[in-house]
Amino acid sequence: MVLLSALLIGxxxxxxxxxxxxANPAKVLNFFDIAGAWDPSLAxxxxxxxxxxxxxxxxxxxxxAPVLALRFHLPERRDIDPALVGGSALFGLGWGLSGFxxxxxxxxxxxxxxxxVLFSATMAAxxxxxxxxxxxxxxxx
Numbered sequence: 001m002v003l004l005s006a007l008l009i010g011x012x013x014x015x016x017x018x019x020x021x022x023a024n025p026a027k028v029l030n031f032f033d034i035a036g037a038w039d040p041s042l043a044x045x046x047x048x049x050x051x052x053x054x055x056x057x058x059x060x061x062x063x064x065a066p067v068l069a070l071r072f073h074l075p076e077r078r079d080i081d082p083a084l085v086g087g088s089a090l091f092g093l094g095w096g097l098s099g100f101x102x103x104x105x106x107x108x109x110x111x112x113x114x115x116x117v118l119f120s121a122t123m124a125a126x127x128x129x130x131x132x133x134x135x136x137x138x139x140x141x
Contacts, residue, residue, distance in 0.1 A: 002068050014107040020045040023108040025099025025115065032096050094123075 021027040022045065030039035065071055095101045100108070100119045108116035 005068060013103070017104050017107045022101075022104040023111070023116075025104075028095070028099040028101075028104065090126075094119075 017023050020042070022042065027039060028042065030037050031042040033039075060066070061072065091101070098115070098119050100116060102120075102123060105116045105119045105123070109120060
């Protein structure tokens with residue numbers, strides 16, 4: 001049941017990304033191009049996502065536990081550290097330079113274009129490098 005619900009949620013998310021245009025890097029880059037060919041439509045996509053997510057979280061978190069798990073898995077840390085700031089900056093730079101974020105690139109792989117495949121491969125390599133660095137740092141301390 002957990003895998004089926006994950007598949008359905010992924011399909012809905014991918015369809016939303018595709019319908020909204022967030023899998024199209026040109027549309028994303030035009031959203032960031034405020035001084036040029038600015039396309040504000042993604043602001044409405046983000047606003048719509050917030051309009052659904054905020055009340056949804058409030059309703060769901062009132063429950064004692066999720067439907068398909070024993071407990072909620074929420075972030076425990078609330079501090080802002082250099083890793084968070086650096087990761088956020090890298091995410092923003094990557095999104096602004098390529099027009100892809102992970103949520104838009106992964107569904108775009110299905111379009112069989114090289115750009116989302118290359119983006120996803122380099123993203124996976126970056127994640128692997130960071131994870132390896134974290135393991136090495138833990139062993140050294």
